[in-house]
Amino acid sequence: QVQMVESGGGSVQPGGSLRLSCAASGYTESRICMGWFRQAPGKEREAVAIHYTVGAATAQLSYADDVKGRFTISQGNAKNTRYLQMNSLKPEDTAMYYCAANLYCGNSNWRLTNLYNYWGQGTQVTVSS
Numbered sequence: 001q002v003q004m005v006e007s008g009g010g011s012v013q014p015g016g017s018l019r020l021s022c023a024a025s026g027y028t029e030s031r032i033c034m035g036w037f038r039q040a041p042g043k044e045r046e047a048v049a050i051h052y053t054v055g056a057a058t059a060q061l062s063y064a065d066d067v068k069g070r071f072t073i074s075q076g077n078a079k080n081t082r083y084l085q086m087n088s089l090k091p092e093d094t095a096m097y098y099c100a101a102n103l104y105c106g107n108s109n110w111r112l113t114n115l116y117n118y119w120g121q122g123t124q125v126t127v128s129s
Helices: none
Strands: 003-007 010-012 018-025 031-039 046-054 057-063 071-075 081-086 095-102 123-127
Touching (some): 003 095, 018 095, 031 081, 046 071, 046 081, 057 071
Parallel strands (some): 010 123
Antiparallel strands (some): 003 018, 018 081, 031 046, 031 095, 046 057, 071 081
C-alpha cells in the first residue's frame, strides 16, 4: 500500500522561502512521477510541478508558468522522495499543497489531477505580511 507523507508547510512573509518534502512509502516501481498540486479556497486544484524518473534518469520535469524561476522540484537521496523549494513567495501562492504520484506523468497531460493515483494529506502554505 502506497502512502504519501508530506511535511514542510507553514507561514511566511512575501518574498520568503519554504521547502516542502514528500515521500512515497511502499511504492516499488522503478519509474515514478511525483509532484505537487495546490488548492486555494474556492478554487480548483492546480498543478505546480512534477518530476518523473525512470530508474535514475529524469524523464520529465515540468512547472506551472506562474512558479517558473521561483520554485524548484528535486529528488531526495531516496528515489521516491521529492522536495519543492519555494522562493520569492507571493500571497497568491497561499494554498493547501498536495503531493501526488503516479506511474507516469502523461507528458503534456501532467496537469490533470485525475491522472494521479496517490495523494498526500496536504500541507498548508500561507504567505502574508
